[in-house]
Amino acid sequence: MTASCGGRGFWQQRADVVVIGTGVAGLVSALAAHRRGRKVVVLSKIGDTATFYAQGGIAVVLPDTEDSIEAHVADTLAAGAGLCDPDAVRSIVADGYRAVAELVDDGARFDEAAPGQWALTREGGHSRRRIIHAGGDATGAEVQRALDHAAARLDIRRHHVALELLHDGGSVTGVLVRNGDGLGIVHAPSVVLATGGLGHLYAATTNPEGSTGDGVALAAWAGLPVSDLEFIQFHPTMLFDGHASGRRPLITEAVRGEGAVLIDAQGNSVTEGIHPMGDLAPRDVVAAAIDARMQATGDPCVYLDARRIDGFARRFPTVTAACRAAGIDPTRQPIPVVPGAHYSCGGVVTDVHGRTEMAGLFTAGEVARTGMHGANRLASNSLLEGLVVGGRAGKAAAAHAVNSAPGRATMPEPAVRLALPRADLQRAMTRYASVVRDGEGLQLLTTELDSATPRALRSRADFEDVALTTTAAAVAAAALARTESRGCHHRSDFPDTDPAQAFSAPRVREAHSLMPAAACC
Ligand SMILES: Cc1cc2nc3c(=O)[nH]c(=O)nc-3n(C[C@H](O)[C@H](O)[C@H](O)COP(=O)(O)OP(=O)(O)OC[C@H]3O[C@@H](n4cnc5c(N)ncnc54)[C@H](O)[C@@H]3O)c2cc1C
Numbered sequence: 001m002t003a004s005c006g007g008r009g010f011w012q013q014r015a016d017v018v019v020i021g022t023g024v025a026g027l028v029s030a031l032a033a034h035r036r037g038r039k040v041v042v043l044s045k046i047g048d049t050a051t052f053y054a055q056g057g058i059a060v061v062l063p064d065t066e067d068s069i070e071a072h073v074a075d076t077l078a079a080g081a082g083l084c085d086p087d088a089v090r091s092i093v094a095d096g097y098r099a100v101a102e103l104v105d106d107g108a109r110f111d112e113a114a115p116g117q118w119a120l121t122r123e124g125g126h127s128r129r130r131i132i133h134a135g136g137d138a139t140g141a142e143v144q145r146a147l148d149h150a151a152a153r154l155d156i157r158r159h160h161v162a163l164e165l166l167h168d169g170g171s172v173t174g175v176l177v178r179n180g181d182g183l184g185i186v187h188a189p190s191v192v193l194a195t196g197g198l199g200h201l202y203a204a205t206t207n208p209e210g211s212t213g214d215g216v217a218l219a220a221w222a223g224l225p226v227s228d229l230e231f232i233q234f235h236p237t238m239l240f241d242g243h244a245s246g247r248r249p250l251i252t253e254a255v256r257g258e259g260a261v262l263i264d265a266q267g268n269s270v271t272e273g274i275h276p277m278g279d280l281a282p283r284d285v286v287a288a289a290i291d292a293r294m295q296a297t298g299d300p301c302v303y304l305d306a307r308r309i310d311g312f313a314r315r316f317p318t319v320t321a322a323c324r325a326a327g328i329d330p331t332r333q334p335i336p337v338v339p340g341a342h343y344s345c346g347g348v349v350t351d352v353h354g355r356t357e358m359a360g361l362f363t364a365g366e367v368a369r370t371g372m373h374g375a376n377r378l379a380s381n382s383l384l385e386g387l388v389v390g391g392r393a394g395k396a397a398a399a400h401a402v403n404s405a406p407g408r409a410t411m412p413e414p415a416v417r418l419a420l421p422r423a424d425l426q427r428a429m430t431r432y433a434s435v436v437r438d439g440e441g442l443q444l445l446t447t448e449l450d451s452a453t454p455r456a457l458r459s460r461a462d463f464e465d466v467a468l469t470t471t472a473a474a475v476a477a478a479a480l481a482r483t484e485s486r487g488c489h490h491r492s493d494f495p496d497t498d499p500a501q502a503f504s505a506p507r508v509r510e511a512h513s514l515m516p517a518a519a520c521c
Helices: 024-034 069-079 086-094 096-105 139-150 214-221 283-297 317-325 381-402 422-432 439-450 460-481
Strands: 002-005 008-014 017-020 040-044 112-114 155-158 161-167 172-179 182-187 190-193 232-239 261-263 302-305 335-344 347-349 361-363 416-419 453-455
Touching (some): 017 172, 024 040, 024 139, 024 190, 024 381, 086 096, 096 381, 139 381, 161 214, 161 460, 214 347, 214 460, 232 283, 261 283, 361 381, 422 460, 439 460
Parallel strands (some): 190 361
Antiparallel strands (some): 161 172, 232 335
16 A cells, blocks of 8 residues: 655555564564464564574573572572562563473474483573573574574565654554655554664674664654663673674673683683672673773783683584684683673663553563663573563553554654764764763763764664664763662762662653654655
């Protein structure tokens, strides 16, 4: 179906549920809605997802083991540094085994220690071995393979970029999209936002190229609150191969779980005396220790010594391949590593069923802030959250669609949005909002973001630059407002945790990201 706006045509589609994203959260929610008989349209701007690259595994409490829901909850709350919502954590952790079993029904296969018994590994901050994995360190590839296969019969539209959430002020009505044919609207009473993370706010990241903070920006433009965005997790061990930009390979934390140690160029331990869990301390602690050591020595990286691990190449084939591609043999030499932008603990304010403040709009996965991660995500808790909340969001979206009138969206008034050139934005974020920040730097970052200029949305890159700029402004504002250090937010000018700031601070959209209309469509 086509229509026109100011003399220019645009295409239109109808669905009960539109899902934006084809990672774990998007596909699990799409499958849940589809299995409830709803007409589902799934949008994806590119083929790549963060889900595919997940290495270490999925944290899950298996029944009839020494592990317990309470222990997993306690570890998650400890990592979250006082900002997790304990009820949300308990709800998601307790539903983990059921969600993983559903994924197995959809065809996922995990590594076994013995026939019928999953192999369990350990990662930073976990008091038990509770991480299931696949293909050694290729868990995400297996999760994505299984979900892609299960969702093969769904209506999946790739190279469709969601540009705006359409709503009537109270309820969502559809999504404004650009594809190869130009602009279009998918009308729907339910929309699930599952757009993943924002690692490309920074020059170097473990995230795939599509992780440009689109979901946070879309929600902010729709007037929805976002929260906890100052808590960006830097993975302690991103491979340092001399290249400092774009997606860089990750060295999974499970390598340390199996006995590798972090050392500096002189062979001294990086984490000794820092935390009782040493190299397996929560990620924020290890990343800050590495950052401090690099500052002290002036070296561009530290090293992960995995030479003592037996059968390294078999257990970690993905890491081995990445190291070899960089000319490093991890069985013979320590692996050079630096902290890298990895995961957004915050996002769009959402309950544990994916519900947001806007009727019909649901979010799940990395873009959502459910209260699961607080100030710092516990390793391997994000695939878990994507599975559990993705499934619940799909069910809730399906139920909402049944009880609502069909979505009738109208072509929005065109908004010219502001963008900084991507390289400038990434340079400023990397310099002023990385592992350790301070007020002066964050002010300079804000000033730079304020110099953003209007950008016509002619391409996916234009849209992503605008989304990155809006999201960076939200991160900068949150980081500036939190005058303490907590979880992954380290302020050198406020090095202590302030008990009076043990709360999340949801904020509504940053005003400077919108400009008056200038041109139609
Ligand atoms: C290298 C790496 C290793 C990791 N290892 C682990 C691990 O071992 N365990 C763990 O629990 N977590 C791990 N994580 C984190 C975890 O993989 C992610 O948080 C999770 O997969 C995110 O899933 P998602 O469905 O929210 O988003 P993604 O999987 O990133 O999918 C996002 C989707 O949204 C689409 N999209 C985005 N914007 C738009 C738009 N504007 N229009 C249309 N489509 C859009 C993208 O095309 C994509 O399809 C790792 C992450 C990385 C990068």
